[in-house]
Amino acid sequence: MRISEVAKAAGVSLPTIHYYTREGLLSPLLKTAPNMAYYSPDCVEDIRLIKELQSEKFLPLSVIKLVLQARRDGQDIEHLGEMRTLLDDVFQPVVTGEPNPLTAGELMNASGLSAPEIKGLQSMGLLVPRKTAKGDVYDDIDLRVAGIIKELAGFGLELNDLGIYSRYIEVIRNEADEIHNKIHHMRGMDTVPVARLFSTLNSLKAYLATRVYRQALEMHQQDMDKKES
16 A cells, blocks of 8 residues: 555554654555555554554553554464553553643643743653644643652652652663563463563562662661661
8 A cells, every 4th residue: 555545544644654654663565765655554453553542542652562563473362452451551541530631731730830840850751741733742640740749849859859760760661671572582472471470570679669668768767876876
């Protein structure tokens, strides 16, 4: 199919298909010229899935790419269904109430943060707005993060004090990539219980974090005892 035919069948614009292609979500079967390429009819269904996961689940393109790749790798329907269930759990709305994306002004009003603070959080990667024709929009996770940042400010923590969480995001991203690659190359990967695996990994991280903070509190208490003695 020509790109114009794909766009018409999927109900999207040509720039959208070009964008998905640049991001690696779509790949032309044949490129006959710099401005001429042919796509598989399967791309129509891929685009519909991309739009569904974006509009209904607010999944980032990096995650959608994993779902598409799993389907192209021939993973069975049951395994893909399990992956979708996992993503539903991970990306379910965190905040109850209005589910619609928020503008910057709406996020400011809802969270109590100022425009410079929101801009600073974006530069740190703690807020990740989605680009639209009407400007940046924020999802439920952005709203929840903004609310937590506002609460932390009440404890005396400033934005500069939260720079460590930019590095934390990179650690999580590297972990996700490494675990995904490990699963992808496992023997009999179609039988890997993905949801249970990620639940177990989250439990591991929770216990490790609890241990670290417990040790930190014990050290803090020892320091306080020394000052009082």
